[in-house]
Amino acid sequence: MVEIDLNRVDEIIERYKGEEGVLIQLLLDIQSEFNWISREVIARISERMRIPKSQIYRIASFYKAMSLNPVGRHIIQVCLGTACQVRGAPKILDRTEENLKIKEGETTSDMRFSLRRVNCLGCCAMGPVVVVDGDYHGKITPAMVEEILEKYE
Amino acid sequence: MPGVRSKGDLEGLRSEILMKRDPNKPYITLCSGTACRATGSDTVAAAIQNELEKQGLTEEVGVRRTGCHGFCERGPIIVIHPEEICYLNVTPEDVPEIIIKTIKGKEIIDRLLYTDSSTGERIVHERDIPFYKYQTRLVFGDNLRIDPTDIESYIAIGGYQALTKVLHEMTPEEVLEEVKKSNLRGRGGGGFPTGRKWETTKNAPGEPKYVIVNCDEGDPGAYMDRSIMEGNPHRVLEGLTIGAYAIGSHQGFVYVRQEYPLAVTNLGIAIEQAREYGFLGDDILGSGFEFDVKVHRGAGAFVSGESSALMNAIEGKVGEPRPKYVHTSESGVWNKPSNLNNVETWANVPLIIDKGAAWFNAIGTERSKGTKIFSLVGKVNNTGLVEVPMGTALRDVIYKIGGGIPGGKRFKGVQTGGPSGGIIPEEYLDSPVDFDELTKLGSMMGSGGMIVMDEDTCIVDIARYFVDFLCDESCGKCVPCREGLKRMREILDGIVAGKGREGDIELLEEIANVMKKASLCALGTTAANPVLSTIRYFGDEYEAHIKEKRCPALVCKELISYYIEPEKCIACLRCLKSCPEGAIEGEKRVIHVIDQTKCIKCGICFEVCPPKVGAVMMISGKPVPPPVPEAERVIERRGGERR
Numbered sequence: 001m002v003e004i005d006l007n008r009v010d011e012i013i014e015r016y017k018g019e020e021g022v023l024i025q026l027l028l029d030i031q032s033e034f035n036w037i038s039r040e041v042i043a044r045i046s047e048r049m050r051i052p053k054s055q056i057y058r059i060a061s062f063y064k065a066m067s068l069n070p071v072g073r074h075i076i077q078v079c080l081g082t083a084c085q086v087r088g089a090p091k092i093l094d095r096t097e098e099n100l101k102i103k104e105g106e107t108t109s110d111m112r113f114s115l116r117r118v119n120c121l122g123c124c125a126m127g128p129v130v131v132v133d134g135d136y137h138g139k140i141t142p143a144m145v146e147e148i149l150e151k152y153e
Numbered sequence: 154m155p156g157v158r159s160k161g162d163l164e165g166l167r168s169e170i171l172m173k174r175d176p177n178k179p180y181i182t183l184c185s186g187t188a189c190r191a192t193g194s195d196t197v198a199a200a201i202q203n204e205l206e207k208q209g210l211t212e213e214v215g216v217r218r219t220g221c222h223g224f225c226e227r228g229p230i231i232v233i234h235p236e237e238i239c240y241l242n243v244t245p246e247d248v249p250e251i252i253i254k255t256i257k258g259k260e261i262i263d264r265l266l267y268t269d270s271s272t273g274e275r276i277v278h279e280r281d282i283p284f285y286k287y288q289t290r291l292v293f294g295d296n297l298r299i300d301p302t303d304i305e306s307y308i309a310i311g312g313y314q315a316l317t318k319v320l321h322e323m324t325p326e327e328v329l330e331e332v333k334k335s336n337l338r339g340r341g342g343g344g345f346p347t348g349r350k351w352e353t354t355k356n357a358p359g360e361p362k363y364v365i366v367n368c369d370e371g372d373p374g375a376y377m378d379r380s381i382m383e384g385n386p387h388r389v390l391e392g393l394t395i396g397a398y399a400i401g402s403h404q405g406f407v408y409v410r411q412e413y414p415l416a417v418t419n420l421g422i423a424i425e426q427a428r429e430y431g432f433l434g435d436d437i438l439g440s441g442f443e444f445d446v447k448v449h450r451g452a453g454a455f456v457s458g459e460s461s462a463l464m465n466a467i468e469g470k471v472g473e474p475r476p477k478y479v480h481t482s483e484s485g486v487w488n489k490p491s492n493l494n495n496v497e498t499w500a501n502v503p504l505i506i507d508k509g510a511a512w513f514n515a516i517g518t519e520r521s522k523g524t525k526i527f528s529l530v531g532k533v534n535n536t537g538l539v540e541v542p543m544g545t546a547l548r549d550v551i552y553k554i555g556g557g558i559p560g561g562k563r564f565k566g567v568q569t570g571g572p573s574g575g576i577i578p579e580e581y582l583d584s585p586v587d588f589d590e591l592t593k594l595g596s597m598m599g600s601g602g603m604i605v606m607d608e609d610t611c612i613v614d615i616a617r618y619f620v621d622f623l624c625d626e627s628c629g630k631c632v633p634c635r636e637g638l639k640r641m642r643e644i645l646d647g648i649v650a651g652k653g654r655e656g657d658i659e660l661l662e663e664i665a666n667v668m669k670k671a672s673l674c675a676l677g678t679t680a681a682n683p684v685l686s687t688i689r690y691f692g693d694e695y696e697a698h699i700k701e702k703r704c705p706a707l708v709c710k711e712l713i714s715y716y717i718e719p720e721k722c723i724a725c726l727r728c729l730k731s732c733p734e735g736a737i738e739g740e741k742r743v744i745h746v747i748d749q750t751k752c753i754k755c756g757i758c759f760e761v762c763p764p765k766v767g768a769v770m771m772i773s774g775k776p777v778p779p780p781v782p783e784a785e786r787v788i789e790r791r792g793g794e795r796r
């Protein structure tokens with residue numbers, strides 16, 4: 001699990017000082033740096049920016065790109081855009097879920113993998129597509145899933 | 154770089170840029186959009202750099218990484234200038250040969266060219282490849298010619314000419330009039346006349362006024378907005394600035410989703426460079442007009458692409474729609490008049506100013522002018538981004554450009570309009586594609602997703618897919634949308650699981666009608682389209698699921714079983730070894746049998762059974778035959794009948 005350095009959070013908050021309507025941008029910056037947004041971070045933002053915690057939770061839980069749970073060492077994205085759907089992506093997601101014994105949106109208990117379904121990565125020619133830590137694996141079949149996962153310790 | 158202050162300055166700069174270029178100097182363009190990066194464009198770029206250094210050619214040969222060329226099926230794509238030799242599916246291993254043979258030796262490598270599958274003919278130039286030949290790439294074509302991170306490459310092809318013309322030769326009213334006369338309609342979904350929208354914001358009381366680019370692109374089957382933003386961001390900025398001038402706005406926003414990192418980066422670079430060259434800022438091109446742009450990253454919510462929801466998101470709030478009786482063009486961001494247009498809409502504007510409304514009106518159909526970019530994906534040979542004049546027949550897009558359906562399969566339907574659209578069956582393939590025709594067919598233009606489906610696609614499953622997507626994406630603020638979608642999902646989940654009942658279809662239609670009339674925003678009012686259009690055209694598939702518990706396309710997991718045909722099985726152990734559940738029983742020379750109680754229907758056995766054996770099959774709507782009696786399971790080694 002990535003520990004969140006609150007000093008770093010302060011630095012990010014500093015970037016947006018005095019600007020209006022920046023909460024989403026701020027949370028996105030934190031999300032992309034730490035891959036999740038912890039309770040402590042929300043408390044800190046609330047205190048520094050004088051925004052009620054409830055409002056921050058509301059935003060962080062509304063938007064797909066923000067996660068309130070810590071993520072594993074590797075992030076698996078299974079594309080379920082329409083093109084991948086038509087080419088059999090649900091079977092890929094099923095296989096991955098069965099293999100890791102978690103559902104999409106969850107993280108394995110050993111913190112090795114977090115599994116997400118995403119809507120269209122825009123590389124439909126490769127579909128069905130699975131992206132692990134930014135590596136694209138295209139034209140995936142259910143039988144290939146295990147081998148791909150094994151590459152990531 | 155001194156700022157550009159006048160038309161003369163821009164012309165001077167342009168000829169200076171062109172002078173610096175030697176038209177005979179060889180250079181390589183490499184497609185580097187997101188799709189090509191996924192297939193290895195970065196490693197090809199590194200290999201090119203490496204090889205050029207090795208050959209001592211870094212000075213003599215230019216390299217330009219461009220945005221998406223659209224032919225994603227065959228990426229990464231390389232074009233070698235000045236001859237314009239086009240190589241497809243290039244790998245790093247091909248690079249040394251390309252440099253030595255083609256760049257140095259002026260020799261063409263046949264293997265890397267496009268081969269016409271019917272004639273076997275090899276095609277050298279990108280423009281002669283059927284995928285490109287039948288397109289009209291007015292908006293998208295410049296992607297091939299520019300490096301999106303270098304404003305000078307945009308200026309070199311005539312970029313910012315339209316803005317200069319507008320600021321120095323036209324009044325805001327004249328600009329507005331031109332756009333109105335062009336009959337440009339919004340490319341973001343609804344097809345609303347752009348000029349009229351601009352006029353509303355222009356005339357609305359309240360200052361400041363805002364102009365906004367919608368690059369949220371939430372449709373899960375479309376990626377043209379991303380490709381324009383990644384490959385040609387200046388074109389969008391130029392259009393936006395022209396719109397700002399016409400409307401009287403001094404502040405613009407670009408709403409672009411965070412999931413598009415390359416688009417965010419290239420846009421950021423473009424804005425910086427535009428400021429530096431004087432195309433954005435206090436006194437643009439010396440005209441006294443002041444305008445600047447802020448980027449707002451979207452955080453991944455489909456509904457936030459809706460106009461009033463997007464205004465909320467820009468204000469830093471939850472991106473939920475506002476009540477619709479207030480138009481955002483009159484009261485948008487911070488309740489100020491705000492004009493929102495889609496990326497592709499804005500990208501059309503410089504073109505209209507450059508070439509005139511009359512020129513634009515000559516392209517397209519009676520009520521839909523210009524071109525439209527589609528993302529042609531799914532079960533089609535040439536996946537990619539396709540730009541055609543409005544009114545082009547669906548059949549031409551799918552067959553002439555898309556190269557038809559792979560694997561000799563039969564076409565079943567084409568989905569347009571994303572989650573708000575519908576599926577159009579074969580009998581309407583000759584319909585011209587424009588805003589009104591697609592609506593007539595019970596679908597819509599939407600953002601331009603075009604997902605081709607073949608006989609192996611289950612229509613009910615696709616309808617369920619969209620309802621499921623929308624159910625997740627509905628903000629939950631209004632009841633018809635929130636509850637209607639949930640109930641529709643329940644019913645469809647039942648149907649695909651073999652629990653469909655008489656009356657389900659009527660119930661779906663009833664819910665759909667309420668949602669259409671009573672939802673707050675267009676997410677809800679159009680959410681039933683995927684269901685209604687499929688009931689209309691593919692009612693028999695619903696019937697098969699409900700009455701016969703049969704999935705004709707053999708997709709719905711609960712309605713199919715895997716079965717090994719004893720006559721075909723060669724007892725090779727392949728399926729047995731790869732079954733993750735150990736549900737297949739047998740041994741060498743003993744016919745394999747699937748234990749139906751253990752099978753989780755993952756389909757691996759079907760996949761690994763060698764095609765020429767083809768023993769594993771899917772069964773739907775009828776019982777699985779009983780397993781072969783033990784005594785008959787042993788395969789005798791008879792003179793090669795079975796290998």
Ligand SMILES: Cc1cc2nc3c(=O)[nH]c(=O)nc-3n(C[C@H](O)[C@H](O)[C@H](O)COP(=O)(O)O)c2cc1C
Nearest residue numbers: 339340341367370371458459460494495498675676
């Ligand atoms: C649920 C929903 C999602 C939308 N998403 C987008 C989007 O991602 N991009 C877009 O340009 N328009 C989207 N729209 C349409 C916008 O509301 C708006 O009509 C459009 O951006 C206006 O631009 P145009 O007139 O140039 O088409 C969406 C509409 C709805 C109802």
